[in-house]
Amino acid sequence: MTRLRSLIQTLMALGTNAYLLFPFGGAVIYQGPLKAVCHPGLNCYSCPGALLSCPVGAFQNFMASLRFSTGGFPLTGAIVLGYLGFIGTAVGRMTCGWVCPFGFIQDLIHKIPTPKFPLWKPLRWVKYAVLGLMVVAMPVLFVDGSGLGHPWFCKLVCPAGTLEGAFPLLLLKPGLWDTVGLFFWNKVAVLILILVGAILISRFFCRVICPLGAFYALFSRMSLVQLEYVAGNCVECGACVRHCPTGVVPNQEFDSRECIMCLKCVDACHFRALDFGMRRPPGKPARVKRATSPL
Amino acid sequence: MPKKVLWLIIIFTILFIIGVNTGELGYLMNLGNTI
Numbered sequence: 001m002t003r004l005r006s007l008i009q010t011l012m013a014l015g016t017n018a019y020l021l022f023p024f025g026g027a028v029i030y031q032g033p034l035k036a037v038c039h040p041g042l043n044c045y046s047c048p049g050a051l052l053s054c055p056v057g058a059f060q061n062f063m064a065s066l067r068f069s070t071g072g073f074p075l076t077g078a079i080v081l082g083y084l085g086f087i088g089t090a091v092g093r094m095t096c097g098w099v100c101p102f103g104f105i106q107d108l109i110h111k112i113p114t115p116k117f118p119l120w121k122p123l124r125w126v127k128y129a130v131l132g133l134m135v136v137a138m139p140v141l142f143v144d145g146s147g148l149g150h151p152w153f154c155k156l157v158c159p160a161g162t163l164e165g166a167f168p169l170l171l172l173k174p175g176l177w178d179t180v181g182l183f184f185w186n187k188v189a190v191l192i193l194i195l196v197g198a199i200l201i202s203r204f205f206c207r208v209i210c211p212l213g214a215f216y217a218l219f220s221r222m223s224l225v226q227l228e229y230v231a232g233n234c235v236e237c238g239a240c241v242r243h244c245p246t247g248v249v250p251n252q253e254f255d256s257r258e259c260i261m262c263l264k265c266v267d268a269c270h271f272r273a274l275d276f277g278m279r280r281p282p283g284k285p286a287r288v289k290r291a292t293s294p295l
Numbered sequence: 296m297p298k299k300v301l302w303l304i305i306i307f308t309i310l311f312i313i314g315v316n317t318g319e320l321g322y323l324m325n326l327g328n329t330i
Binding site: 035038076078085219222224278282 | 296303306307309310312317322323
């Protein structure tokens with residue numbers, strides 16, 4: 001399962017950033033019809049290879065233009081909300097574990113051999129504040145004279161934007177260095193902190209800051225698929241806990257909002273106490289499967 | 296499939312359709328001019 005996940009992560013990261021004409025044409029970034037579709041994971045719109053829009057950036061832009069009157073029907077970001085809500089309801093945070101390019105980058109850099117540390121659990125709540133404040137509230141509240149707001153998460157924090165968008169663009173178009181200011185250097189510092197954090201703490205950004213992960217986490221307890229715990233098979237060996245990249249204790253935290261359904265725990269469990277499948281209606285018990293021998 | 300899931304899927308599909316029909320698709324495609 002781990003190999004399959006790595007393959008899908010690689011294909012998604014490369015496939016959705018497959019625009020290779022950026023060194024040639026006049027425009028540096030792709031602006032064709034595919035940009036009307038949002039990436040299910042965090043992937044910068046301004047990455048020179050990006051074929052799809054970033055859902056977080058797109059939603060912030062909708063929020064930022066909410067008070068900017070054009071005389072027509074107000075654009076509320078319903079298209080992004082509907083799209084992300086549909087994905088969240090269908091697969092929850094599985095998106096983070098399987099298709100998010102920035103999650104994949106974190107998985108890769110966490111392999112760098114250094115001492116590893118657990119995350120202080122209260123920090124997990126920060127991402128909900130980031131979602132509420134920087135993605136929804138601030139773009140609506142802080143507007144200029146014309147009523148236009150700004151995508152504050154993109155401007156102040158987004159490490160995917162700096163790594164996948166800003167750096168390659170500055171490399172391809174050196175003239176852009178003239179426009180670099182305080183916001184850029186602030187984001188470089190944030191990116192360094194997040195990358196160091198991800199080397200030391202597994203999925204640091206996903207667990208602490210990512211507003212998209214926070215949004216998908218809202219659906220963790222009602223998504224169509226779920227990680228199923230079969231208590232009768234569990235011998236509490238702790239193998240699942242040791243393998244979990246987001247620090248979940250599967251036999252204590254059912255339907256955890258932190259679970260990205262990478263299924264490492266399912267692979268690690270030799271007693272078939274964990275399984276992945278469609279969510280059952282309330283009251284319907286989990287299947288008890290015969291355990292396989294760990295020997 | 297739990298009923299709650301079914302309702303959520305219906306609600307989000309309707310939201311998506313509303314977005315498409317209020318011109319948000321065009322806005323998304325033109326984001327490149329503002330970013």
